[in-house]
Amino acid sequence: MTPASQTDGSPAPPQPPSLVSRCPGCGAVLAAVPGLEARHPGASPACTRLFDVTVRGLRDEAPSDLRAANLVELAGTAYDAQHTPDAAALHRLRDALGEGARRPVRSSRPELWRTTIADVAADLDVVDLPVLLRSWAQAVSADWAGEAPA
Structure with missing residues (x-):
């Protein structure tokens, strides 16, 4: 693979690593942590790490x-x-x-979550x-039920 080039034909400077990542599961935008591996299907490594750190004391x-x-x-x-x-x-x-089966269930995953583990950790x-x-x-x-925020 050749490096991208600028409009004058010279190679583009290397791009710095991303400083943030978006979790594919909950959408939380978190600091990227190089070297972490995803340990939970559907979650970014940074999100899984934040969850682990947040509940460590309870564990x-x-x-x-x-x-x-x-x-x-x-x-x-919940995670x-x-x-x-x-x-x-x-x-x-x-x-x-x-709750049992009292609430309806959406036919697809919510696109936006009103609360994520990042919100829990921030508060x-x-x-x-x-x-x-x-x-x-x-x-x-409630998000899975498609209910509007209160």
């Missing part, structure tokens, strides 16, 4: 704290429902929220993590 508490374990499970299910085309993840999320300094995770999970379920 550490989960073995001895049932509330923390339930929140980790809810967060993982799956947002990043995979698997309807089973959405059904698990709705069961975890106590950690002003809102309690359990509240943020529950709110995010409810927003993911």
Whole structure:
């Protein structure tokens, strides 16, 4: 492959690596982290890393704290429902929220999400993590239902 050329025919200067990446699952725009590998289908490496960092403390508490374990499970299910085309993840999320089959399900993935893990992480300094995770999970379920934001 030859390098791109400028209008005068000289080679174009090399492009710097992108400083940001957009997650293909949730659309969050995050700092690109060279060398990270995607570990979750449908998610960018940076998004998966942000999720891991955001719930790390709860994961550490989960073995001895049932509330923390339930929140980790809810967060993982919300992340799956947002990043995979698997309807089973959405059904698990709705069961975890106590919604069952009450809400409709869109025929295709939402194009825009009202809340992502990036929003959760950004609000950690002003809102309690359990509240943020529950709110995010409810927003993911509502987005799948095609409901307008409140």
